[in-house]
């Protein structure tokens with residue numbers, strides 16, 4: 153037997169949940185791609201900091217000094233985590249959605265934005281009103297690189313920005329970011345990586361990938377909600393109108409005869425107006441440091457579980473896995489599927505109520521991609537079930553899921569949809 157490598161523990165490891173059949177069971181959280189449980193080390197760090205937090209950058213009191221140090225240390229930890237260059241800026245945001253919306257506001261007027269239609273809505277939607285060019289859906293990673301080059305060739309002269317997901321939140325497939333970055337730069341474009349799904353599972357380095365921007369969320373990276381980051385080239389961000397107007401972003405405000413005169417900060421504070429989420433930033437910074445130092449163990453742990461999950465899912469009758477690419481490239485532990493004749497909503501409800509397994513069902517904020525992938529897999533409809541593993545996952549969780557899916561497909565659905573309650577019930 154192979155002894156699983158010891159990985160950083162999470163605060164959700166001993167959660168128990170009730171079963172509809174009576175009793176309770178250890179919670180099998182197979183929904184890490186939505187939000188990952190907090191690391192125990194992050195929980196301890198937050199607990200220690202809570203009595204100390206105070207206003208950053210403004211107060212002279214000791215607690216304010218501590219908070220400012222902690223906040224700026226978090227900024228450095230995030231920068232180190234994504235391999236930021238010394239010229240890059242690290243802006244602390246609420247999450248990836250916030251980070252990408254900030255970037256969308258900061259790109260110069262007339263920028264052509266190039267997108268794959270596999271993007272999560274957070275990366276797909278903030279560009280409305282801009283010139284958006286869509287890359288036709290590629291079937292291989294190689295084709296993705298070629299299709300990007302062709303699409304960039306169709307863009308007019310002027311600033312260009314490619315936005316691409318690092319790992320799909322639907323299929324877990326990892327995109328060839330370094331190659332895409334090379335093609336983007338050869339065409340004079342910049343590239344922004346949505347690393348919400350990649351950063352928890354693989355090292356992401358702006359320097360090594362030669363990418364221009366990266367966005368991530370703390371709550372997918374084993375920290376609680378409310379903190380994320382946009383890291384990358386400072387020039388567009390320094391020149392852009394502040395994302396929010398208010399204290400912190402403004403260096404000097406004075407009344408003139410003809411109105412208000414404002415001098416805005418040019419550092420990251422320019423886009424961080426208002427009292428920042430210092431506790432969230434601290435949690436994010438600690439999570440970054442912990443994940444970076446446990447990277448090898450995390451990858452080994454997840455590779456073992458993903459191999460088991462793949463083998464198990466292949467043994468479930470009528471189960472069709474969704475895939476972006478026909479080639480066998482890198483994948484993180486996120487797998488979406490449909491099962492012939494079973495509604496994804498029903499399946500997710502039964503897995504939760506009868507087996508204590510948490511999964512996600514739906515179209516995963518990537519409606520266009522999910523619908524296309526279901527059709528390509530020979531399935532029907534626009535919804536699927538998504539299973540995603542991470543540090544809180546054990547071999548028992550994966551085994552329990554596979555057993556459950558085999559039992560459910562073997563017996564046929566016994567549940568009905570309770571219209572008045574809007575949910576499936578036994």
Ligand code: PMP
Pocket residue numbers: 185186247248249250272274275317319320321346348349369371517
């Ligand atoms: N991009 C991807 C690939 C995601 O999976 C998600 C979250 N599902 C987001 C962006 C948005 O993240 P958040 O909700 O934390 O802003």
